[in-house]
Amino acid sequence: MKKFIISILSLLCIAAHAQTVSKLGPTEQQMNDVLCECISKQDLSQINGKQQGTKAITDCMSAHTDLLMKIAEERKVDVNDGEGMRAIGIEIGKNLLTQNCSAFLQLSMRMNQDPDATSMGSTAGTFKRIELKGFNYIVLNEAGKGERSFLWFEQFPGSEKFTGVTTALVGKKINVKWKEAEVYLPQAKGYYKVKIITGVE
Known part of the structure; x- marks a missing residue:
């Protein structure tokens, strides 16, 4: 399960290239809401670079793996299907942006700050x-x-x-x-x- 979560983390921040807004299903909306709320509770001022940002997202996603599994099940995607899970990861990241989760945008920006090369x-x-x-x-x-x-x-x-x-x-x-x-x-x-x-x- 942890490997599955980590496999889509990097996709969340590049998902912003897909800007089409679509209506979310109940499970997707629930996932969007709980992730945004969880990220919003993080002390983003203390996050600098991908390592710290990845940990913040990992902690939030690990707390809601049941919703991830439900989304995969609804889409009939096997968790071992790399491409299928990649698509889900991109969709989750896109939804966080198109649904105006400002905390996710701020976290994405901080993940791109390398504290050793600023x-x-x-x-x-x-x-x-x-x-x-x-x-x-x-x-x-x-x-x-x-x-x-x-x-x-x-x-x-x-x-x-x-x-x-x-x-x-x-x-x-x-x-x-x-x-x-x-x-x-x-x-x-x-x-x-x-x-x-x-x-x-």
Whole structure:
């Protein structure tokens, strides 16, 4: 059983490439709800990289193997059928995304952060605006390079300055500290390297 669970874990985070929304059956909806609830209860701020993310998903799925087996039975898929179980894994991941499980999206992003290979840096420029593209982005103008966007994914030192009206900040010099990670962007329907804000001075 554990081997079966592990075999579909990696598929959950690549399943986002399939974006067709379809009505879920009762068992699929139940699976979606319990997994999303379980992931939501995890302390996602402590998860960095695939190893920790995999453990979080494994723990959630292990608690609901009865539903996994029921889905396989309803689809007449043998648990030893690799391709059949792959399809179920992709479907589970797709459902978590299309049903707007924000905790799963956050976990997917954190699973793509390698704590041993994270690129970090800072960029100075003048503040232009906050841009909403699924998530908030802080956009600044870097001298000689034009506009640069930085993903506001988690709380960071200085974030309180940008939670309200930001018109007074336009044109002000700021320094954005960031870490680079490859994440899935729903609107772009693909994985892209982005700079996630870790602080603003």
